[in-house]
Amino acid sequence: MASVTSHLSVEIINPFIQSTINALETMAFIKPAIGKPYLKTKSNPVCDVSGSIGLIGEIAGTINVNFETDVICKIVTNMLDEPHDEIDNQVIDAVGEIANMIAGGAKGRTQEKGMDFNIALPNVTVGHKHSHAFPHNIPVIVVPFTTEQGEFTVEVCIRKN
Amino acid sequence: MPEMKVLVVDDSSTMRRIITNSLERLEFNDIVEAVDGSDALNKADGCNLIITDWNMPEMNGLELVQTLRGSEAHKSTPIIMVTTEAGKNEIVDAIKNGVNNYIVKPFTIDVLKEKLEAVLKIRLKDV
Numbered sequence: 001m002a003s004v005t006s007h008l009s010v011e012i013i014n015p016f017i018q019s020t021i022n023a024l025e026t027m028a029f030i031k032p033a034i035g036k037p038y039l040k041t042k043s044n045p046v047c048d049v050s051g052s053i054g055l056i057g058e059i060a061g062t063i064n065v066n067f068e069t070d071v072i073c074k075i076v077t078n079m080l081d082e083p084h085d086e087i088d089n090q091v092i093d094a095v096g097e098i099a100n101m102i103a104g105g106a107k108g109r110t111q112e113k114g115m116d117f118n119i120a121l122p123n124v125t126v127g128h129k130h131s132h133a134f135p136h137n138i139p140v141i142v143v144p145f146t147t148e149q150g151e152f153t154v155e156v157c158i159r160k161n
Numbered sequence: 162m163p164e165m166k167v168l169v170v171d172d173s174s175t176m177r178r179i180i181t182n183s184l185e186r187l188e189f190n191d192i193v194e195a196v197d198g199s200d201a202l203n204k205a206d207g208c209n210l211i212i213t214d215w216n217m218p219e220m221n222g223l224e225l226v227q228t229l230r231g232s233e234a235h236k237s238t239p240i241i242m243v244t245t246e247a248g249k250n251e252i253v254d255a256i257k258n259g260v261n262n263y264i265v266k267p268f269t270i271d272v273l274k275e276k277l278e279a280v281l282k283i284r285l286k287d288v
Contacts, residue, residue, distance in 0.1 A: 022267060023266075023267045025181070026267035026268065026269060027266075027267040063234055071167075079175065079179065080175065080178055080179065080182070081182065089174075090174065090175065090178075093174045093175045093243050094175040096173065096175075096178055097173040097175045100173070100245050100266075101218070101245050101266050103245065104244070104245020104246055104265075104266065105245065105265075105266075105267075107246070107248055108248050108249075108265070110244075111248040111249060111250070111280075116248065116250070118220075119216070119245070121172075121216060121218065
């Protein structure tokens, strides 16, 4: 984590980690285990569906939350108390809402530390084993999480203004 | 449960479903859904409780509240804002504009029940 924290402080990344856990624990009754964050240069996580949300203000950039099918289907099944086993419109909408909750939760936690930002409306991308490209001048931190159904990742590409 | 028509406003079908499911468990049976502020204004007639998101396309939740508070029909209708905007500044802004209570996503059904009881001044069934 030392190389990661040299680029962006834990103080800024932690709100996104905490709000991810809080969103899934509260709405889907799933407590994901956090893995070791790493810089994206070493590995490029792939997924089947992802939610992206833009941030602008004293902190600016993008966060993505990336899921494989089995993981997001279990999450949405729990959230809505009805079975979902494929990426349908309801699952796509839920991914956007999860991205929204992660960014919104992080915003509240970040404000407590004296920094503020606004969040845009989320975008959702669907595609088997897709990944994301980011600007080269901003480090991207990948935070892996594990659930019983598999892993998902949150990519944080932000800078302080 | 007293006769009550509830308007749920959110651009996310997931969140509308979660709120509606929770309301039904709390024995609210007359629920109308709207996808943004503009849609809500067309469906607000006869509603005596409004639960709205903040960030929505077309007309956002704050603009919706301002418009409703300017109308005779809804100047005192209970309004709860349910949103990811978890900052203190946003909460203060919402209350100043006429929101009666505020729920930050993610939330549990217990939190929704507590806020409903506070706003409606009634006791709801335990869930």
